[in-house]
Amino acid sequence: MRGLFRKDRKECWVVEVSAEERVARVFLGRVVEPGDEVGGRWVREVGAVEAARWVRWGGAGPVGMSERRWGGMRGRAEEADGERDLEVASGVGARFVCPGEVEWPGALDELGDGRPLGLWVRGRASLRMWALRSVAVVGARACTEYGAHVGASLGAGLAERGWVVVSGGAYGVDGAAHRGALGVGGATVAVLACGVDQAYPRGHAELIGRIAEQGLVVGELPPGAHPTPSRFVLRNRVIAALTRGTVVVEAALRSGSLVTARAAQRLGRHTMGVPGPVTSALSAGVHELLRGGGQVVTDAADVVELVGEMGELAPERRGPELPRDLLDPGARRVLDGLPGSRAAKVAEIARAAATTRDDAIARLYELRALGYVERHGESWKLTRQAVMSVRGGRGGP
Known part of the structure:
Protein backbone atom coordinates (compact mmCIF):
# COMPACT_ATOMS: atom_id res chain seq x y z
CA MET A 1 0.00 0.00 0.00
CA ARG A 2 1.07 3.56 -0.65
CA GLY A 3 0.01 6.90 0.80
CA LEU A 4 0.75 10.48 -0.17
CA PHE A 5 2.35 12.89 2.28
CA ARG A 6 4.48 16.01 2.31
CA LYS A 7 8.24 15.55 2.72
CA ASP A 8 10.91 18.20 2.23
CA ARG A 9 8.21 20.51 0.81
CA LYS A 10 7.48 17.97 -1.97
CA GLU A 11 4.75 15.39 -2.46
CA CYS A 12 6.11 11.87 -1.88
CA TRP A 13 4.68 8.39 -1.76
CA VAL A 14 5.01 6.40 1.44
CA VAL A 15 5.36 2.65 0.99
CA GLU A 16 3.83 0.19 3.43
CA VAL A 17 6.50 -2.52 3.48
CA SER A 18 5.32 -6.11 3.89
CA ALA A 19 6.91 -8.46 6.41
CA GLU A 20 8.26 -10.54 3.50
CA GLU A 21 9.90 -7.50 1.91
CA ARG A 22 11.47 -6.46 5.21
CA VAL A 23 12.90 -9.91 5.88
CA ALA A 24 14.22 -10.08 2.30
CA ARG A 25 16.04 -6.75 2.63
CA VAL A 26 17.54 -7.75 5.97
CA PHE A 27 18.68 -11.04 4.41
CA LEU A 28 20.23 -9.22 1.45
CA GLY A 29 22.03 -6.91 3.88
CA ARG A 30 24.26 -9.87 4.74
CA VAL A 31 24.70 -10.84 1.09
CA VAL A 32 25.27 -7.51 -0.72
CA GLU A 33 28.09 -5.27 0.52
CA PRO A 34 27.25 -1.62 1.32
CA GLY A 35 27.44 0.66 -1.70
CA ASP A 36 27.45 -2.21 -4.26
CA GLU A 37 25.78 -0.47 -7.20
CA VAL A 38 25.52 -3.63 -9.31
CA GLY A 39 23.77 -5.41 -6.46
CA GLY A 40 21.64 -2.36 -5.79
CA ARG A 41 20.53 -2.15 -9.42
CA TRP A 42 19.66 -5.85 -9.39
CA VAL A 43 17.49 -5.46 -6.29
CA ARG A 44 15.79 -2.42 -7.83
CA GLU A 45 15.04 -4.23 -11.08
CA VAL A 46 13.74 -7.57 -9.76
CA GLY A 47 12.64 -6.52 -6.25
CA ALA A 48 14.07 -7.53 -2.89
CA VAL A 49 11.88 -10.62 -2.45
CA GLU A 50 12.78 -12.06 -5.85
CA ALA A 51 16.47 -11.17 -5.42
CA ALA A 52 16.56 -12.96 -2.06
CA ARG A 53 14.89 -16.00 -3.57
CA TRP A 54 17.29 -15.99 -6.52
CA VAL A 55 20.48 -15.82 -4.44
CA ARG A 56 19.20 -18.54 -2.09
CA TRP A 57 18.36 -21.08 -4.77
CA GLY A 58 21.11 -20.42 -7.28
CA GLY A 59 21.20 -19.97 -11.03
CA ALA A 60 23.19 -17.48 -13.04
CA GLY A 61 24.19 -14.22 -11.42
CA PRO A 62 22.65 -10.88 -12.44
CA VAL A 63 23.92 -9.03 -15.52
CA GLY A 64 27.16 -7.18 -14.87
CA MET A 65 28.17 -9.26 -11.85
CA SER A 66 31.29 -11.40 -12.08
CA GLU A 67 31.16 -15.11 -11.37
CA ARG A 68 33.54 -14.63 -8.44
CA ARG A 69 31.35 -12.01 -6.81
CA TRP A 70 28.22 -14.06 -7.41
CA GLY A 71 29.90 -17.07 -5.80
CA GLY A 72 30.80 -14.98 -2.78
CA MET A 73 27.21 -13.76 -2.44
CA ARG A 74 25.92 -17.33 -2.67
CA GLY A 75 28.34 -18.36 0.06
CA ARG A 76 27.21 -15.55 2.38
CA ALA A 77 23.56 -16.40 1.67
CA GLU A 78 24.04 -19.83 3.26
CA GLU A 79 24.64 -18.19 6.64
CA ALA A 80 22.11 -15.35 6.32
CA ASP A 81 18.81 -15.35 8.21
CA GLY A 82 16.72 -12.18 8.04
CA GLU A 83 14.24 -13.20 10.71
CA ARG A 84 17.04 -14.02 13.15
CA ASP A 85 18.69 -10.62 12.55
CA LEU A 86 15.40 -8.82 13.21
CA GLU A 87 15.01 -10.74 16.46
CA VAL A 88 18.56 -9.93 17.59
CA ALA A 89 18.08 -6.26 16.73
CA SER A 90 14.81 -6.11 18.64
CA GLY A 91 16.67 -7.34 21.70
CA VAL A 92 18.85 -4.19 21.70
CA GLY A 93 15.98 -1.86 20.84
CA ALA A 94 16.86 -1.49 17.14
CA ARG A 95 14.52 -1.43 14.14
CA PHE A 96 15.06 -1.86 10.40
CA VAL A 97 13.85 1.04 8.22
CA CYS A 98 13.22 0.27 4.54
CA PRO A 99 13.39 2.73 1.62
CA GLY A 100 10.07 4.48 1.10
CA GLU A 101 8.79 4.06 4.66
CA VAL A 102 7.71 7.08 6.69
CA GLU A 103 10.98 7.14 8.66
CA TRP A 104 13.21 6.70 5.60
CA PRO A 105 15.21 9.89 4.83
CA GLY A 106 14.45 10.67 1.18
CA ALA A 107 17.86 12.33 0.81
CA LEU A 108 19.45 8.86 0.79
CA ASP A 109 17.71 8.10 -2.51
CA GLU A 110 20.16 10.51 -4.15
CA LEU A 111 22.78 7.78 -3.78
CA GLY A 112 21.02 5.95 -6.62
CA ASP A 113 21.74 2.24 -6.83
CA GLY A 114 24.38 2.71 -4.14
CA ARG A 115 21.82 3.63 -1.48
CA PRO A 116 21.49 1.30 1.52
CA LEU A 117 19.06 -1.62 1.24
CA GLY A 118 17.76 -0.35 4.56
CA LEU A 119 19.05 1.13 7.81
CA TRP A 120 19.21 -0.24 11.32
CA VAL A 121 18.22 2.44 13.84
CA ARG A 122 18.54 2.54 17.64
CA GLY A 123 16.80 5.37 19.48
CA ARG A 124 13.35 6.84 19.87
CA ALA A 125 13.47 9.78 17.44
CA SER A 126 12.43 9.73 13.77
CA LEU A 127 15.50 9.49 11.55
CA ARG A 128 13.71 11.20 8.67
CA MET A 129 12.67 14.19 10.78
CA TRP A 130 16.12 14.58 12.31
CA ALA A 131 17.86 14.31 8.94
CA LEU A 132 15.87 17.29 7.63
CA ARG A 133 17.86 19.65 9.87
CA SER A 134 21.21 17.98 10.31
CA VAL A 135 24.90 18.76 9.78
CA ALA A 136 27.85 16.35 9.67
CA VAL A 137 30.89 17.27 11.78
CA VAL A 138 33.86 15.01 11.01
CA GLY A 139 37.62 15.09 11.35
CA ALA A 140 40.81 13.37 12.38
CA ARG A 141 40.80 10.53 14.88
CA ALA A 142 44.20 11.52 16.26
CA CYS A 143 43.22 15.17 16.45
CA THR A 144 45.00 17.93 18.33
CA GLU A 145 43.62 19.75 21.35
CA TYR A 146 42.60 22.48 18.92
CA GLY A 147 40.63 19.98 16.82
CA ALA A 148 38.90 18.50 19.86
CA HIS A 149 37.99 21.98 21.14
CA VAL A 150 36.57 23.11 17.78
CA GLY A 151 34.68 19.83 17.30
CA ALA A 152 33.04 20.10 20.72
CA SER A 153 32.24 23.79 20.22
CA LEU A 154 30.62 23.11 16.85
CA GLY A 155 28.62 20.20 18.26
CA ALA A 156 27.33 22.28 21.17
CA GLY A 157 26.70 25.40 19.09
CA LEU A 158 24.77 23.56 16.40
CA ALA A 159 22.70 21.63 18.95
CA GLU A 160 21.83 24.83 20.82
CA ARG A 161 20.53 26.25 17.52
CA GLY A 162 18.25 23.26 17.00
CA TRP A 163 20.43 21.33 14.55
CA VAL A 164 21.18 17.61 14.69
CA VAL A 165 24.89 16.78 14.79
CA VAL A 166 25.80 13.72 12.70
CA SER A 167 29.18 11.99 12.92
CA GLY A 168 30.82 8.57 12.88
CA GLY A 169 31.26 7.83 16.58
CA ALA A 170 35.05 7.55 16.21
CA TYR A 171 37.81 8.87 18.44
CA GLY A 172 38.96 12.44 17.97
CA VAL A 173 36.79 15.04 16.28
CA ASP A 174 33.80 12.70 15.87
CA GLY A 175 33.62 11.94 19.58
CA ALA A 176 34.14 15.59 20.49
CA ALA A 177 31.25 16.68 18.26
CA HIS A 178 28.92 14.04 19.74
CA ARG A 179 29.88 15.00 23.28
CA GLY A 180 29.42 18.69 22.55
CA ALA A 181 25.85 18.07 21.40
CA LEU A 182 25.05 15.71 24.28
CA GLY A 183 26.52 18.16 26.78
CA VAL A 184 23.91 20.82 25.98
CA GLY A 185 21.04 18.31 25.82
CA GLY A 186 21.01 18.38 22.02
CA ALA A 187 20.38 15.83 19.28
CA THR A 188 23.13 13.75 17.71
CA VAL A 189 23.34 10.75 15.37
CA ALA A 190 26.22 8.25 15.19
CA VAL A 191 26.47 6.45 11.84
CA LEU A 192 28.48 3.28 12.44
CA ALA A 193 30.49 1.07 10.08
CA CYS A 194 29.40 -2.02 12.03
CA GLY A 195 26.20 -3.43 13.50
CA VAL A 196 24.29 -1.03 15.72
CA ASP A 197 24.48 -3.61 18.51
CA GLN A 198 28.28 -3.24 18.51
CA ALA A 199 30.35 -0.54 20.20
CA TYR A 200 33.19 0.49 17.92
CA PRO A 201 35.66 1.71 18.89
CA ARG A 202 35.46 -0.24 22.15
CA GLY A 203 36.61 2.79 24.10
CA HIS A 204 33.44 4.61 23.01
CA ALA A 205 31.02 1.99 24.35
CA GLU A 206 29.69 4.41 26.97
CA LEU A 207 29.43 7.28 24.47
CA ILE A 208 27.55 5.18 21.91
CA GLY A 209 25.21 4.02 24.67
CA ARG A 210 24.50 7.65 25.60
CA ILE A 211 23.85 8.49 21.95
CA ALA A 212 21.38 5.60 21.67
CA GLU A 213 19.51 6.94 24.72
CA GLN A 214 19.55 10.64 23.84
CA GLY A 215 19.88 10.48 20.05
CA LEU A 216 20.15 7.84 17.34
CA VAL A 217 22.66 5.14 16.41
CA VAL A 218 22.41 4.20 12.74
CA GLY A 219 24.09 1.68 10.43
CA GLU A 220 23.43 -0.36 7.31
CA LEU A 221 25.30 -3.47 8.42
CA PRO A 222 23.38 -6.25 10.23
CA PRO A 223 23.67 -7.04 13.95
CA GLY A 224 27.04 -8.45 14.94
CA ALA A 225 28.80 -7.19 11.80
CA HIS A 226 32.33 -5.89 12.37
CA PRO A 227 33.92 -2.89 10.63
CA THR A 228 36.55 -3.15 7.90
CA PRO A 229 38.55 -0.35 6.25
CA SER A 230 36.34 -0.44 3.14
CA ARG A 231 33.18 -0.29 5.23
CA PHE A 232 34.39 2.87 6.96
CA VAL A 233 34.84 4.51 3.56
CA LEU A 234 31.41 3.37 2.34
CA ARG A 235 29.77 4.45 5.63
CA ASN A 236 30.91 7.99 4.92
CA ARG A 237 28.60 8.28 1.89
CA VAL A 238 25.63 7.75 4.25
CA ILE A 239 26.83 10.54 6.56
CA ALA A 240 27.19 12.88 3.56
CA ALA A 241 23.79 12.00 2.07
CA LEU A 242 21.84 12.23 5.34
CA THR A 243 22.89 15.81 6.10
CA ARG A 244 22.58 19.27 4.58
CA GLY A 245 26.31 19.81 4.76
CA THR A 246 29.60 18.43 6.05
CA VAL A 247 32.13 20.30 8.20
CA VAL A 248 35.70 18.98 8.34
CA VAL A 249 37.58 20.18 11.41
CA GLU A 250 41.00 18.54 11.07
CA ALA A 251 42.13 16.13 8.34
CA ALA A 252 45.41 14.96 6.87
CA LEU A 253 45.72 14.73 3.11
CA ARG A 254 44.62 11.05 3.09
CA SER A 255 41.94 11.37 5.76
CA GLY A 256 38.65 9.48 5.53
CA SER A 257 36.95 12.74 6.54
CA LEU A 258 37.81 14.11 3.10
CA VAL A 259 35.99 11.11 1.58
CA THR A 260 32.87 12.30 3.39
CA ALA A 261 33.39 15.87 2.18
CA ARG A 262 33.91 14.79 -1.44
CA ALA A 263 30.79 12.62 -1.29
CA ALA A 264 28.90 15.67 -0.01
CA GLN A 265 30.25 17.74 -2.93
CA ARG A 266 29.11 15.12 -5.46
CA LEU A 267 25.65 15.19 -3.91
CA GLY A 268 25.47 18.97 -4.10
CA ARG A 269 25.66 19.46 -0.32
CA HIS A 270 27.57 22.24 1.41
CA THR A 271 31.17 21.32 2.18
CA MET A 272 32.92 23.35 4.85
CA GLY A 273 36.27 23.36 6.58
CA VAL A 274 37.70 24.91 9.72
CA PRO A 275 41.19 26.22 8.88
CA GLY A 276 44.12 25.43 11.14
CA PRO A 277 47.84 26.23 11.38
CA VAL A 278 49.60 26.03 8.01
CA THR A 279 52.38 24.13 9.78
CA SER A 280 50.03 21.32 10.92
CA ALA A 281 49.79 18.15 8.80
CA LEU A 282 46.36 17.58 10.36
CA SER A 283 45.09 20.77 8.72
CA ALA A 284 46.65 20.13 5.30
CA GLY A 285 43.64 18.15 4.10
CA VAL A 286 41.22 20.83 5.26
CA HIS A 287 43.19 23.51 3.45
CA GLU A 288 43.18 21.40 0.28
CA LEU A 289 39.40 21.04 0.61
CA LEU A 290 39.05 24.82 0.93
CA ARG A 291 41.23 25.33 -2.16
CA GLY A 292 38.93 22.96 -4.03
CA GLY A 293 35.74 24.88 -3.35
CA GLY A 294 34.94 24.20 0.30
CA GLN A 295 33.76 27.13 2.38
CA VAL A 296 35.54 28.51 5.43
CA VAL A 297 33.65 28.32 8.72
CA THR A 298 34.85 29.13 12.22
CA ASP A 299 31.84 28.44 14.42
CA ALA A 300 28.28 27.14 14.47
CA ALA A 301 26.85 30.48 13.36
CA ASP A 302 28.90 30.33 10.16
CA VAL A 303 27.68 26.79 9.47
CA VAL A 304 24.02 27.64 10.04
CA GLU A 305 24.26 30.66 7.73
CA LEU A 306 25.27 28.27 4.92
CA VAL A 307 22.95 25.32 5.55
CA GLY A 308 20.01 27.07 7.22
CA GLU A 309 16.97 28.87 5.93
CA MET A 310 16.99 32.39 4.57
CA GLY A 311 17.63 34.89 7.34
CA GLU A 312 19.67 32.58 9.60
CA LEU A 313 22.70 34.84 9.32
CA ALA A 314 25.89 34.78 11.33
CA PRO A 315 26.59 37.99 13.30
CA GLU A 316 28.76 40.58 11.58
CA ARG A 317 32.40 40.10 12.52
CA ARG A 318 33.93 43.28 13.97
CA GLY A 319 36.91 44.13 16.08
CA PRO A 320 36.48 45.63 19.56
CA GLU A 321 34.69 48.99 19.55
CA LEU A 322 36.86 51.80 20.90
Missing part, protein backbone atom coordinates in the same frame (compact mmCIF):
# COMPACT_ATOMS: atom_id res chain seq x y z
CA PRO A 323 35.47 54.94 22.56
CA ARG A 324 36.81 57.08 19.66
CA ASP A 325 34.64 55.01 17.26
CA LEU A 326 31.60 56.70 18.81
CA LEU A 327 32.81 60.21 17.93
CA ASP A 328 31.26 62.26 15.18
CA PRO A 329 33.32 61.97 11.95
CA GLY A 330 34.24 65.66 12.13
CA ALA A 331 35.47 65.32 15.70
CA ARG A 332 37.51 62.24 14.74
CA ARG A 333 39.23 64.19 11.94
CA VAL A 334 40.22 66.97 14.35
CA LEU A 335 41.41 64.38 16.90
CA ASP A 336 43.54 62.74 14.21
CA GLY A 337 44.93 66.17 13.29
CA LEU A 338 46.61 66.61 16.67
CA PRO A 339 50.29 65.56 16.87
CA GLY A 340 50.88 62.56 19.09
CA SER A 341 53.65 63.97 21.30
CA ARG A 342 53.43 67.76 21.35
CA ALA A 343 51.00 70.67 21.49
CA ALA A 344 49.80 72.43 18.32
CA LYS A 345 48.06 75.67 17.55
CA VAL A 346 44.52 75.77 16.12
CA ALA A 347 45.66 76.75 12.61
CA GLU A 348 47.95 73.72 12.34
CA ILE A 349 45.21 71.41 13.64
CA ALA A 350 42.62 72.86 11.21
CA ARG A 351 44.97 72.30 8.24
CA ALA A 352 45.65 68.71 9.26
CA ALA A 353 41.92 68.06 9.68
CA ALA A 354 41.01 69.78 6.37
CA THR A 355 38.50 72.06 8.09
CA THR A 356 38.03 75.72 9.06
CA ARG A 357 39.59 77.38 12.11
CA ASP A 358 36.17 78.00 13.72
CA ASP A 359 35.08 74.36 13.20
CA ALA A 360 38.39 73.13 14.64
CA ILE A 361 37.94 75.31 17.76
CA ALA A 362 34.38 74.01 18.26
CA ARG A 363 35.52 70.39 17.87
CA LEU A 364 38.47 70.91 20.24
CA TYR A 365 36.19 72.16 23.02
CA GLU A 366 33.93 69.16 22.41
CA LEU A 367 36.92 66.81 22.63
CA ARG A 368 38.13 68.52 25.82
CA ALA A 369 34.76 67.89 27.45
CA LEU A 370 35.13 64.20 26.58
CA GLY A 371 38.64 64.05 28.02
CA TYR A 372 40.56 63.62 24.75
CA VAL A 373 42.47 66.95 24.65
CA GLU A 374 43.66 69.69 26.98
CA ARG A 375 44.44 73.37 26.34
CA HIS A 376 47.88 74.87 26.91
CA GLY A 377 47.56 78.60 26.36
CA GLU A 378 46.97 79.09 22.61
CA SER A 379 47.81 75.46 21.85
CA TRP A 380 46.08 72.12 22.26
CA LYS A 381 47.50 68.71 23.14
CA LEU A 382 46.26 65.14 23.47
CA THR A 383 45.68 63.97 27.04
CA ARG A 384 47.80 61.09 28.27
CA GLN A 385 44.78 58.74 28.18
CA ALA A 386 44.00 59.65 24.57
CA VAL A 387 47.50 59.06 23.13
CA MET A 388 47.18 55.26 22.94
CA SER A 389 43.65 55.50 21.55
CA VAL A 390 44.76 57.80 18.73
CA ARG A 391 47.81 55.66 17.96
CA GLY A 392 45.62 52.57 17.75
CA GLY A 393 43.17 54.33 15.44
CA ARG A 394 46.05 55.37 13.17
CA GLY A 395 47.50 51.85 13.08
CA GLY A 396 50.51 52.95 15.14
CA PRO A 397 52.54 50.81 17.52
